[in-house]
Amino acid sequence: MELERLDATPAARSERSKWLLSSPDPPSAWRQLFTSVKKTVLPPAETKQPQPSRALFLLHGLFPILRWGKTYKLAKFKSDLLAGLTLASLCIPQSIGYANLAKLDPQYGLYTSVVPPLIYAVMGSSREIAIGPVAVVSLLLSAMVSRLVDPSEDPSAYRRVVFTVTFFAGTFQALFGLFRLGFLVDFLSHAAIIGFMGGAAIVIGLQQLKGLLGITHFTSKTDVVSVLSAVVEALRHQWNPVNFVLGCSFLIFILVARFIGQKKRKLFWVPAMAPLLSVILSTLIVYLSKGDSHGIKIVKHFKGGLNPSSLHELEFGGPHLGPSAKIGFICALIALTEAIAVGRSFASIKGYHLDGNKEMVAIGFMNIVGSLTSCYTATGSFSRTAVNYSAGCETVISNIVMAITVLICLLFFTKLFYYTPLAILASIILSALPGLIDLNEAYKIWKVDKLDFLVCLGAFFGVLFGSVEIGLLVAVAISFAKVIMSSIKPSIEIVGRIPGTDLFCNTLQYPVAIKIHGFLIARINSGTLCFANASFIRERILRSVKEECNLKESTKGRLYVLVLDMTNVTNIDSSGIHALEELHQNITAQGIE
Incomplete structure (x- = not known):
């Protein structure tokens, strides 16, 4: 009341007007972008450091x-060298x-x-983390790209769309x-990820039957019925x-080989070397x-050499631009989800923190550069x-x-690799799929x-019987429906005091609560x-009041x-206030305070 009285005086109003007039303009969009980037790449504690120090931290x-x-030492390089060579034997x-x-x-x-x-x-x-192509993104x-361009009819056009999609995926990831x-x-x-990965693994496995059976003509659809x-x-x-x-x-x-590696951890190199050894032996046979x-x-023609530039192959015009951006957005989300989940899993084992935003920037830029190469x-x-x-x-030197x-x-x-059988490539992909199905x-x-x-x-069923996008759409739709349902129908607990304590708990969960x-x-x-x-x-509170009144009468x-x-409630709008007023009127009419 005292504050309202002071605000009502002409002097106070004049002073407040001066404050408002002298307040700074809101930051521009470029300034907000710069601040966001600075928060991503620069720790908050370093923003007060001198300019050279901030540049170094940036x-x-x-x-x-x-x-x-x-501080990198030779001992670490020996470990990274062994890990990198082992990784390459599986990666190739x-x-x-x-x-x-x-x-x-x-x-x-x-x-x-x-x-x-x-x-x-x-x-x-x-x-x-080991970076490279993965089954689900492939x-x-x-x-999705096959619906825009048939790879068997026009492989160069298909390749151009793939590179454009990769550019968009990297751009979205970096912006995120x-x-x-x-x-x-x-x-x-x-x-959703567990279900999506499981469905995708089965679809990928069924598609590998083309190589495993030596089939020439095969469907481009991904649903299980068509395959x-x-x-x-x-x-x-x-x-x-x-x-x-x-x-x-x-x-x-x-x-x-994988079973041997799981049984004896010291023989980790056996399952890692098995795919490459399979390729070598089958090619010789x-x-x-x-x-x-x-x-x-067989594979037949296999072009070697350094990565050629693909800058001239990116298409930023024509009918495929919009669909390419949409596919890039979906690929960006799936790739980020897998990469961050993998990175954080192993970071927690090693006991260090992984910044998700910095990882998105790194993964985004690597895909942008990748689309150009x-x-x-x-x-x-x-x-x-x-x-x-x-x-x-020990470090990313292994990459x-x-x-x-x-x-x-x-x-x-x-x-x-000219004589490498396609059936072996199919068997290598099939061997990697059980890890995607987490029962x-x-x-x-x-x-x-x-x-x-x-x-x-x-x-799971959306991917299996529909398509990859349908599976994602169904998962996101059900997730949103779940969030909305939990928001519009929250639980109302009747609480009582735990004897001998000052704790009040749900009487259904803790029957000893009085x-x-x-x-x-x-x-x-x-x-x-x-609202x-x-x-x-x-209505739920009034029902609980009615049930309690009936119990008291008996x-x-x-x-x-x-x-x-209402300790859990952090925000109330006008509809919430109106509902509380109606509740107060109803219980007051019953003689309850």
């Missing part, structure tokens, strides 16, 4: 390798297989394992990090049993037996990161070693939250009391006071 924020590179065959999954020539998978890892090594913060690209928009990734909940129909049709006419036997033999070999003349499908969308691979960690990597090894392969050894995590989601499990199932005689204490479990949930909360007691515990 460089360290953008390029973490400058910070820890000063997987990259060729994933390029085939993305419907690109095999060299583009190796290109993607050279430039993006080098850029990430300079800008990234994770010590263990499936996304092939499934610069504007601190990491929360966008959270729209894909953990349950199975194509397989059944092919089995009647064009499949080759030699391809199937060869592919299954080496698939069993790779799986046995086909070459010596002239298997290609007996119907075995004939690479498609790269991200962190869980299987290769696990191998990198098991091999004892540099891997990239250099792949580059040497591109320069000198690509001709050796234990799905069971945990079922036990914890049935609605979350519904999100998981929606993503209600205070004549009092009803209702706790609102919602952060917001607004969406105000009526529901009022025990010859009376309810005198209703207490609302």
